Structure formats: structure tokens, C-alpha cells
Amino acid sequence: MERVFTLLSFGPEGWSDDIAAGVLVTVSLALATLPLGLVVGFLVALGKRSNDRLLRIAANIYTTLFRGLPELLTLFLVFYGAQIGLQKLVHLFDPRANIEINAFIAGMVALGAVFSSYASEVFLAAFRAIPQGQYEGSFAVGLSRLQTMRLIILPQLVRLALPGLSNLWLILLKDTALVSVIGLADTLRQAGIAARVTKEAFLFFGIACLIYLALAMLSSVALGAIERWAERSEVSR
Amino acid sequence: MSADRTAALPRPPAEKKRWTHQRTVGLVLLCLWAALGLAVLFFMIQAWDPAIFSRYAPRYMSGLWTTIRLVVLSVVLGALLSIPVAYARMSKNHVLSSLAYAYVYFFRGTPLLAQTFLVYYGLGSFRPELQAIGLWTFFREAWYCAVFAFTLNTAAYQAEILRGAIESVRRGQWEAAAALGLSKLQTLRKIIVPQAMIVALRPYGNEIILMIKGSAIVAIITVYDLMGETRRAYSQTFDFQTYIWAALIYLVIVELLRNLIDWIEGRITRHLKR
Numbered sequence: 001m002e003r004v005f006t007l008l009s010f011g012p013e014g015w016s017d018d019i020a021a022g023v024l025v026t027v028s029l030a031l032a033t034l035p036l037g038l039v040v041g042f043l044v045a046l047g048k049r050s051n052d053r054l055l056r057i058a059a060n061i062y063t064t065l066f067r068g069l070p071e072l073l074t075l076f077l078v079f080y081g082a083q084i085g086l087q088k089l090v091h092l093f094d095p096r097a098n099i100e101i102n103a104f105i106a107g108m109v110a111l112g113a114v115f116s117s118y119a120s121e122v123f124l125a126a127f128r129a130i131p132q133g134q135y136e137g138s139f140a141v142g143l144s145r146l147q148t149m150r151l152i153i154l155p156q157l158v159r160l161a162l163p164g165l166s167n168l169w170l171i172l173l174k175d176t177a178l179v180s181v182i183g184l185a186d187t188l189r190q191a192g193i194a195a196r197v198t199k200e201a202f203l204f205f206g207i208a209c210l211i212y213l214a215l216a217m218l219s220s221v222a223l224g225a226i227e228r229w230a231e232r233s234e235v236s237r
Numbered sequence: 238m239s240a241d242r243t244a245a246l247p248r249p250p251a252e253k254k255r256w257t258h259q260r261t262v263g264l265v266l267l268c269l270w271a272a273l274g275l276a277v278l279f280f281m282i283q284a285w286d287p288a289i290f291s292r293y294a295p296r297y298m299s300g301l302w303t304t305i306r307l308v309v310l311s312v313v314l315g316a317l318l319s320i321p322v323a324y325a326r327m328s329k330n331h332v333l334s335s336l337a338y339a340y341v342y343f344f345r346g347t348p349l350l351a352q353t354f355l356v357y358y359g360l361g362s363f364r365p366e367l368q369a370i371g372l373w374t375f376f377r378e379a380w381y382c383a384v385f386a387f388t389l390n391t392a393a394y395q396a397e398i399l400r401g402a403i404e405s406v407r408r409g410q411w412e413a414a415a416a417l418g419l420s421k422l423q424t425l426r427k428i429i430v431p432q433a434m435i436v437a438l439r440p441y442g443n444e445i446i447l448m449i450k451g452s453a454i455v456a457i458i459t460v461y462d463l464m465g466e467t468r469r470a471y472s473q474t475f476d477f478q479t480y481i482w483a484a485l486i487y488l489v490i491v492e493l494l495r496n497l498i499d500w501i502e503g504r505i506t507r508h509l510k511r
Contacts, residue, residue, distance in 0.1 A: 047262075047263075047266075050259045050263070051257075051259065052257065052259040052260045052263045053263070054260060054263030054264050054266075054267050055259050055260070055262055055263030055266065056263075057263070057267060058263055058266035058267045058269075058270060059266075061270050064488075064492070065488070067491075068487065068488040068491040068492060069450070069484055069487055069488060069491075070449075070450040070451070070452075070453035070464065070487055071450065071453075072453040072454055072456075072464065073453055073464065073467075073480070073483060073484055073487060076480055077480055077481075077484060080471075080477060080480065081477065081480070084477050170346075174346075174347065174348040174349075175348070176348075177348035177350045177351055178348075178350060178454070180350070181350075181457055188348070188350060188351055188354070191351075192354065192358075195358060195359075199362075200362060201354075201358040201359045201361055201362050202355070202358075202359035202360065202361075202362040202363065203362070205351060205354045205355040205358060205359045206355060206359060208351050208354075208355075209343070209347040209351050209352065209355055212346065212347045212348055212351060213342075213343060213346045213347055216346040216347075217346070
């Protein structure tokens, strides 16, 4: 038991500092992916409900692609594919250059693509729940299309989309574990290193699981607060 | 106004199709997709090597078969396991329902990859104990560990689907069945489950698709499924088309499955359509 405490200390014998650094990577990757995924997902949703057929097809190809591919494969496609593609491009100018893709950026792009394709569906459903009269009323009082979107539609959209997006955030948090495979030192990878060195695999992978669980719980509390804040105007009715 | 006078009025001219910004953006994006598709096609033709294809095509097929076996096995076993979990979750016994809740929360709240590692590497820490009860031969194999971890994971998700579907059937259905003298089991089998399945079909379908996509991670614990064969092929040839083949196969499977679920849903909800 004492050995376990030593292993879990923050000292030179312990692994807590390494795992804490991994947790930081996990959280920052998820937080960095979120805005990217939200913005792209919103734009794709706009494309899907456009009047123009070409735009709808282009947006649908995006979701079909990134919802159909396994997340791990998307990650590899981005990581190796971008590496090879950029290498070829750079070789046109400088044959000796060597390109290395940052695992963090690759993870961000791949997870962002997956997140945004699911988020576009959530936004689309939320858009459908807003009655047409809201647009008509807004145009009737003389607001422009952009103003309508910003002042009338978006505030309602956020409230309608929040439950779905909360779910996607929890999935994103779990999916960040995949970047450990391409060498980013996240929670799972640090736990794996600790497990290999100390031969205490169950202990460290168990701790990794509990950390993800704690992050999910923390997120649930925070998201609950955000949802209550978003629905503060609903209560009095 | 008489009918012939209305007919005499000229029809308003059809609205002219305007070239909008949306159309421009759509065209540009579609061109980008087409360019990407052509680039991939060109790359595949350029990198085409019959020797590589004849060498790796059978391996991909065996990998695909492994993926299918893994998914079918764990989804079926998970479905069986989900029944008692869902029952415990809905039970009025607090100990039972909170145990089931903890199980579901743990497996839904942690990454599948971490769970798989916990089973495959973690249970190795208990080798003497497992050997003593004769389970070591089971947990020594990556394949069995993967099936075990996936079953536990999908059982948690399926238990929630099952619970949600059963609770979506109104209480009145139970009461009416009881009034007709049906037993609990008969009510469940003849009244509740047929209605619950309509609600559950789509989540079940999504769960199967998620399992197919999630199963790619077993490649990391040295199970040679489709992803595992792909990784092996890439590490031997350094040829990027190995990944593109895998992507195409996964896309086709998922799309086929999605259309199948849509078709089944349309079929079993015929009586609800007006």
C-alpha cells in the first residue's frame, strides 16, 4: 500500500506530476477543438439548410465523410495524409525540407472535423425548431438578415442546441484519448508510460479512467449551470 | 369574378433564377470536393501496384471479417447483458439501481480506449489470481480482452437505450394489460416491447455504427481487424493508399448500415404514417 502512495506522489518517485501534465494536454486539446468544431459545425449547418442545392450537397458530403469514418482512422488520415501532402508540396520548392506535423494540431483538426459534423446535425435540428414567424417578424421590424441571425435566431438557437452540444462535448473529451496513439502526451499516454515503467498497469489505467470520469462529472456540473443560465428566461412562464 | 375572366388574365412571369452568393459558395465547395476526390483517385491510380493489391487484398478481407465478428459478438453479448442492467436500473431497490447506475456511468463516462487498456494490460497485474481461478488463458488473448471490454461498454449504452425505450411506453399500457389479466411477462412481451422497439431502433442502429467505428481501436492492442491490417500494411509498404482503402471500406459499411436502418424504420412505422 505504501508503494502505491509513493507511486502516486508528486515527488521524483511518483507519477502524479506526469499524469497531471497529461490531464492538462487532454483538457487543452478538448478546449482548443471546441471553438473550431462549433464554428465549422454552425457553418455546415447553414450550408445544409441553404436554398441552394449545390451548397446542400457540399455540406452533406462533409458530414457523410466524417460521421462514417472511425475517429482513429480520421486521425491517421490527417496525421499521415497532411504530412505526405505537405511534404510533396514543399519538395516542389525545397527538395531537402523535412515536414513534421504537430500531433496536437493534427488531433485538433481530426477531432474538430468529427465534432463539427455531429454538431451540424444538432444545429440543424435546433434551426428547425425555430418557427418561420421569428424570421418574418424580424424582417417586418426592419432588421437585416445578419441582424436577424445575431439578435433573434442565435439566442434561441443556443438554448435549443445546448443539450445536444453538451453531449458532443462529453464525447469529444473521451475521443481526445485517441491522440495518445499518434504520440501526444495526454492522460492515457502518460498513464501508459507509468504502467510500463512501474508494472502497475491496473493501478495507472484505472486512475486514467477515473480522471476521465472526473472530467466528465466536472463538465456535467458546468454544462448544467450553463443550461440553467440559458434557460433563465423560460422559468417565469 | 367569373371563371373565364380569371382565365383571361395573364399569368405572372416565373421568378427569375438569380445567381446568389450561396450558389457561388456551393459551387466553389463542390469544386473543392471534386478536386479532392480527383486527387485521391489520381493518387490511387498512380500508386496502383498489382503486387501490393494481390498481397494485401486477402488480408484486408480477413481484417474486415475480424471487425464484423468482433462487432456482432460484442453487440449480441452486450444486448444480453444490458437486459439485467436495465432491469436493475429501473428497479425500486435503491442498492440495485445505484449499482446499475454506477456501472452505466463508468462505462459511458470513460474512453473505450482506456477501458480496453484497463482490461488488456491492467488485468495482467492480477495474473497469479487469474491463473488460480483458470481465467488467465482467457485474458491473455488480446482478442478475448477486446470482446470483453467492448461487451461491457456496449452493454452500458444498450441498457440506457432499453430503459429509455421501455419508459417511453405510457403507464396506461401496463394498466390496460393488467386489467385484461395479462401477466407481467406477457405484457412486456406482447404490449411493451413491440412499442418500445420502434423507439429503440434508431438508437440501436447508431450504437452498432458507433461500435463499428469504435472497433478500430483494437488495432492498438494487436488485434488484426480492418484497422490493424491497415496499420500493418502501411508499416510494411509506407504507401498511403492503404489508409484510403480502409477509409473507403469503413464508409461503405457505415452508409449501407445507415440506409438499412432507415429502410427498417420506414417499414416498421408504416402504421403510424398518414
